[in-house]
Amino acid sequence: MAGDKIYALIDYEDTYVQPLLVQAFKAALPPEILVLINDLSEVPTPDCKVLQWRQYESIDWDVLAEYPNTSLANSYMIRKALIRKHYLTNTVSHWLSKHPDSSLKKHVKPSVDFEVDYAEFLDDALVEAYELRDSWERNAAAEVIGKPLEWWILKPGMSERGQGIRLFSSEQELTEIFEAWDPASDDEDEDDDEATSQPSSPSQVDSPNGKLNNESDNIMTSHLRHFIAQPYIHPPLLLPPPHPTANLKFHIRTYVLATGALKVYVYRSMLALFASTPYALPTTSATNDLTAHLTNTCLQPSPPPSTSVQLFSSLPATMPNLPDTWKDDVLTQICTTTSQVFEAAARTQSVHFQTLPNNFEIFGLDFLVDAEGVAWLLEVNAFPDFGQSGAGEGRELVEGLIEAVVIVGVVPFFGVKGRGGGKGRGKGKETMVEVLDLDLGRR
Numbered sequence: 001m002a003g004d005k006i007y008a009l010i011d012y013e014d015t016y017v018q019p020l021l022v023q024a025f026k027a028a029l030p031p032e033i034l035v036l037i038n039d040l041s042e043v044p045t046p047d048c049k050v051l052q053w054r055q056y057e058s059i060d061w062d063v064l065a066e067y068p069n070t071s072l073a074n075s076y077m078i079r080k081a082l083i084r085k086h087y088l089t090n091t092v093s094h095w096l097s098k099h100p101d102s103s104l105k106k107h108v109k110p111s112v113d114f115e116v117d118y119a120e121f122l123d124d125a126l127v128e129a130y131e132l133r134d135s136w137e138r139n140a141a142a143e144v145i146g147k148p149l150e151w152w153i154l155k156p157g158m159s160e161r162g163q164g165i166r167l168f169s170s171e172q173e174l175t176e177i178f179e180a181w182d183p184a185s186d187d188e189d190e191d192d193d194e195a196t197s198q199p200s201s202p203s204q205v206d207s208p209n210g211k212l213n214n215e216s217d218n219i220m221t222s223h224l225r226h227f228i229a230q231p232y233i234h235p236p237l238l239l240p241p242p243h244p245t246a247n248l249k250f251h252i253r254t255y256v257l258a259t260g261a262l263k264v265y266v267y268r269s270m271l272a273l274f275a276s277t278p279y280a281l282p283t284t285s286a287t288n289d290l291t292a293h294l295t296n297t298c299l300q301p302s303p304p305p306s307t308s309v310q311l312f313s314s315l316p317a318t319m320p321n322l323p324d325t326w327k328d329d330v331l332t333q334i335c336t337t338t339s340q341v342f343e344a345a346a347r348t349q350s351v352h353f354q355t356l357p358n359n360f361e362i363f364g365l366d367f368l369v370d371a372e373g374v375a376w377l378l379e380v381n382a383f384p385d386f387g388q389s390g391a392g393e394g395r396e397l398v399e400g401l402i403e404a405v406v407i408v409g410v411v412p413f414f415g416v417k418g419r420g421g422g423k424g425r426g427k428g429k430e431t432m433v434e435v436l437d438l439d440l441g442r443r
Contacts, residue, residue: 016387081349082380086157095344107337111228119178157226162296181221237369261355264436270312333375339435360409
C-alpha cells in the first residue's frame with residue numbers, strides 16, 4: 001500500500017555525495033518500503049510519506065508546511081543564528097550574558113562585529129570597538145620594546161571557502177585591507193541594494209597565497225559588508241616530527257546532526273585538515289601570506305598534498321605537554337561546546353534558528369585546538385563540503401556518517417523498521433554522541 005511506503009526524492013547535485021545517499025537508503029530500508037523518485041509529482045497522494053534530500057534551493061518548503069507529519073527534508077529553513085559568522089557572534093554573546101558560566105566562554109573567542117560598506121566609513125564602524133583599539137595601543141607599546149604583537153583575524157560574516165579572511169595587528173593594516181577591497185573607480189552603480197545584501201559569488205575567492213586572485217572579480221567591501229574580528233589563536237597545537245604533517249597548523253572538522261525540535265548528535269569520526277606550509281607567528285611584513293594560517297582545503301595547492309586531510313583518530317596518541325587522553329579530551333570539549341551553541345541558538349535566537357519536527361540537517365563545525373589542548377569553535381557550516389574528505393578512509397567516514405543520519409534522523413520520523421545500515425559503519429547511535437535533547441514545544 002502507498003501509505004506504507006517512503007517516497008524518497010534524493011537529488012543532492014553532487015557526484016561525490018549522491019551515490020552514497022542512495023547506497024545508505026538502500027541499506028537502511030527494505031525495497032518494499034523505499035521508493036526512489038525523480039520528482040514530487042510521482043507521489044501518488046499528497047499525504048504519502050515523502051522525503052526530500054536536496055540542495056537547499058531545491059527543497060519544496062510548501063510541501064513541508066502543508067504535510068508536517070508525513071513530509072521530511074534535510075535542512076531547516078532558517079538557521080542564520082549558527083551559520084552566519086556575525087549572527088553566531090551574537091548568539092554566543094546573548095547566551096553568555098544570561099549564562100556567564102557557560103563553557104562557551106572557554107571555547108569561543110569573543111568577537112567584535114561591525115558593518116561597513118566602504119573603507120572611508122571604517123572609522124565610524126569601529127567607534128565602539130574598544131577591544132580592538134585597546135589591543136592596538138598595547139601593540140604600539142610592544143613594538144617599541146620588541147615584544148610579540150597581538151594579532152586579530154578578520155572574517156566576512158557571509159562568505160565561505162576562506163574568502164576575505166585576513167590577519168592584522170594595527171589600525172593601519174586593517175584600513176589597508178578595506179582600501180584594497182574598494183572599487184578602483186567611482187562610476188559603479190549607486191543603487192545596488194541586492195548586491196550589497198548578498199555575499200560575493202563563489203568565483204571571487206582568494207588565491208592560495210592569501211592575496212586576491214587577479215583572474216577573478218575583485219572582492220568588494222560592499223559585497224561582504226558584515227564582518228567580525230577575533231583574537232588570533234596562538235600558538236595552535238602542532239604535531240611533532242617525524243609526523244608527515246609536523247609543524248603544520250590544522251583544524252578539526254566535526255559533523256553534527258540536528259533533528260526535529262531539537263536533538264543534536266556529534267559524529268564520533270572527525271577529520272583533521274592541515275595548512276600547506278609550516279606554521280609561524282604572523283609578522284607585519286607577511287600579513288597577506290596566509291598559507292601557514294588557513295587550513296581550508298579550497299586554499300590548498302592543486303593537487304593538494306595527500307596528507308592535507310586525515311582522520312583525527314589517526315593523529316599521534318601522545319603529544320608533548322598534553323595527557324595521553326588528549327584526543328578523548330578534545331572530543332569531550334567538542335561535544336560540550338556543540339551542545340551549548342545549539343541550545344543557545346534555539347533558546348535565545350529562535351527567530352534566526354527555527355527548528356521544526358519535520359526537518360533534520362548535517363552541519364560541519366570547525367574547531368582549532370591550541371597548544372594547551374583547548375578546542376575553540378571557529379564556525380558552523382551548513383551543507384558542508386563532503387568532497388574534501390577525499391577517497392579511502394575519508395570516503396568511508398562520509399559513508400558511515402550518511403548511514404548513521406539515515407538511521408537516526410530519517411527512519412524514526414516515518415515510524416518504520418529499518419535494516420540497521422550497511423557495512424557495519426553506520427549503526428546510528430553507536431557512531432553518534434547525543435549531546436542535546438530539548439523539547440521546544442513544537443509538534
